[in-house]
Amino acid sequence: xxxSGDAATTVEPAVETVMASAQELGDVLLTTxxxxxxxxxxLVFLMHLGFAGVEAGFTQxxxxxxxxxxxxxxPVIGILTFALMGFNLMYPGFxxxxxxxxxxxxxxxxxxxxxxxxxxxxxxxWTDFLFQAMFAATAATIVSGAVAERIKLSAYLIFTxxxxxxxxxxxxxxxxxxxxxxxxxxxxxxxSTLVHSVGGWGALAGILVLGPRIGKYMxxxxxxxxxxxxxxxxxxxFLLWFGWxxxxxxxxxxxxxxxxxxxxxxxxxxxxxxxxxSFIMAHIVFKRMxxxxxxxxxxxxxxxxxxxADVFSTADAVIAGFIGGFLVVxxxxxxxxxxxxxxxxxxxxxxxxxxxxxxxxGIFGSNADGAMPFLPQLIGVGVCGAAAFSCASIIFLVxxxxxxxxVSEEHEREGLDSHEHGIRGYxxxxx
Numbered sequence: 001x002x003x004s005g006d007a008a009t010t011v012e013p014a015v016e017t018v019m020a021s022a023q024e025l026g027d028v029l030l031t032t033x034x035x036x037x038x039x040x041x042x043l044v045f046l047m048h049l050g051f052a053g054v055e056a057g058f059t060q061x062x063x064x065x066x067x068x069x070x071x072x073x074x075p076v077i078g079i080l081t082f083a084l085m086g087f088n089l090m091y092p093g094f095x096x097x098x099x100x101x102x103x104x105x106x107x108x109x110x111x112x113x114x115x116x117x118x119x120x121x122x123x124x125x126w127t128d129f130l131f132q133a134m135f136a137a138t139a140a141t142i143v144s145g146a147v148a149e150r151i152k153l154s155a156y157l158i159f160t161x162x163x164x165x166x167x168x169x170x171x172x173x174x175x176x177x178x179x180x181x182x183x184x185x186x187x188x189x190x191x192s193t194l195v196h197s198v199g200g201w202g203a204l205a206g207i208l209v210l211g212p213r214i215g216k217y218m219x220x221x222x223x224x225x226x227x228x229x230x231x232x233x234x235x236x237x238f239l240l241w242f243g244w245x246x247x248x249x250x251x252x253x254x255x256x257x258x259x260x261x262x263x264x265x266x267x268x269x270x271x272x273x274x275x276x277x278s279f280i281m282a283h284i285v286f287k288r289m290x291x292x293x294x295x296x297x298x299x300x301x302x303x304x305x306x307x308x309a310d311v312f313s314t315a316d317a318v319i320a321g322f323i324g325g326f327l328v329v330x331x332x333x334x335x336x337x338x339x340x341x342x343x344x345x346x347x348x349x350x351x352x353x354x355x356x357x358x359x360x361x362g363i364f365g366s367n368a369d370g371a372m373p374f375l376p377q378l379i380g381v382g383v384c385g386a387a388a389f390s391c392a393s394i395i396f397l398v399x400x401x402x403x404x405x406x407v408s409e410e411h412e413r414e415g416l417d418s419h420e421h422g423i424r425g426y427x428x429x430x431x
Contacts, residue, residue, distance in 0.1 A: 038127055143159070181384075186376045199350050204351060237298055305321055
């Protein structure tokens, strides 16, 4: 009996030691995972600087301050509205998969929000909120470039509040929040549809309601307005590519070394292939080496692999990106044929290629269970598109017939910087 008692006494400290070690290991993994997610959040935040560079560089110098003003306030609005209600709309905690849920105003960490019990030890509640808030603001930024140079600043800001605060998170909840599309089997790893296409549909609604810029389409010709700075646009694209490492890499939702590194490879391969695809197609269509199309081709390649960066093979990522590069050129030409004036090519990059990238998951994608089904991808694209476009159209039309959404002809011709901001983006002093 004494021997048995001694054994029990010996086992109890051993169990306690193992449990303590497991707790320490969990804390280390949480810290490591959370650190990567914070870095990824910072990279996605940096994408706003990339968008600002691309939009300011591709548009006319007389509207530079206006573009930068919108790109400054867009993440501000995105983060605040996401804190107020967007996060709890997007992640309402559906008891059963549904179409709408809301877990209350303002963010509030649960009891396990900063422990390894939250999100399987991938990150804390606060990191979760901030990472997702950056995605929300990105969706609105897509609209900014498309409607540039003729939209009233007040109308744009009101649209952004409603689109980011309500439309984007509700649609996102259908997949990422565990809603109806998630139950259907729809797959969108990092947001080819939920971020890029949703923003693209909003952009399309905006340019339809606004109409083209003065002088864009005259006598059957398409007039290209000179951008303010090609170097700025180029730097903006490379900043976006850099930020995409956080956009896609952070969507692993942990610091899993194998999956994070693999996603960064497919992301880069898609970007490179998109650049080559747009280079070839632009040369065929325009008979020139078109830098603007190549830059948008890089972005198209990135959008094309975003939905399936973790389920594409490396070869599939190249194919998806290459086709995305083709499509961005063809889409831009098609929009001009219908006199749909997109100042920076946002609809072509984010909507057209976002649809392609999402459908490509059902063509190329495969996971541990086998090939990814195509039908849920098609349904997801259709449902999200119908919701985003109709909601954006309603918002823009209400604004049009209330406060108005377009600046005066005088302001548009002379530039928004002088009339709305009182300063110019570029000042040249001749002595």
